[in-house]
Amino acid sequence: MDKILINVLKEVQDNDGYISEKAMKNISVKYNVPLAKLYGVATFYAMFKIEKQGEHIIEICGSPSCMLNNGQKIEDFLEKELKIEVGKTTKNKKFSLYKTSCIGCCDEAPAMLMDGKPYTNLTIEKIKKILKKY
Template sequence: MTETIQLIKSLADKHGRKRDALMPIMQAVVESESYLSDIAMTEIAKELDIATAEVYGTATFYSFLDTVPRGKYVIRVCKTITCDMHGKKRIVETIEKLLKIKLGETTQDKKFSLLYTNCIGWCHQGPAILINTTPYGDLDEEKITEIIMEYMRK
């Protein structure tokens, strides 16, 4: 908790305490803590002197600003048309099997979350995914297994 508070203070020092600092601060918190906890949002509200509801309302608008706990690695499988056509479902099933979780869930060790996302701009290499910020395209069962195994070893 104190770490979160420290983090947000330093982020506010860096990005300022005006309303337009809200997005960069929230993004940085999600990068470091994988989601925005109620404590984090309250602290951000304090630093920027805006209502907690405002922080929450803004955060929930953006699909990458999670307000529920996520794993260290968030896997987002693109579900938009060309990735859909080229087998996103197989990719999801493979990951589900590997991590023993269902879509939308987080592994017990809090290492992975598996989610759908809308178009990530790799339509020519569908199916494609993002693991945190890193994109992977042209996936098939074999390739995604390799990638996930590598993350599991991390």
């Protein structure tokens, strides 16, 4: 097989913000992959979402390195500020909040990704400023 399925799904995720049933059906026909298998793959990877997401996706790093450097405070603050729990989307559909295993910014902990872009050495003040930018 020449086309890499995971790259195809990633493109859809990037363009549409999630992988809809309709998109899955299209991929299934185009690449001759059973829909059930496709669903299995799309739900295996943390970065693939099968439900509509907020405009921006925040991924807080949950590694021990971040946890040892006030990572929990950052998580608590984001939940309070956005008025949602991890795993949910804000009412105005602006932000979806997730926690990831590690984003590889352990030397600049605590850290998070906003739409894939790393923000590091986070403080509550810094997060307030970042949220305002989006």
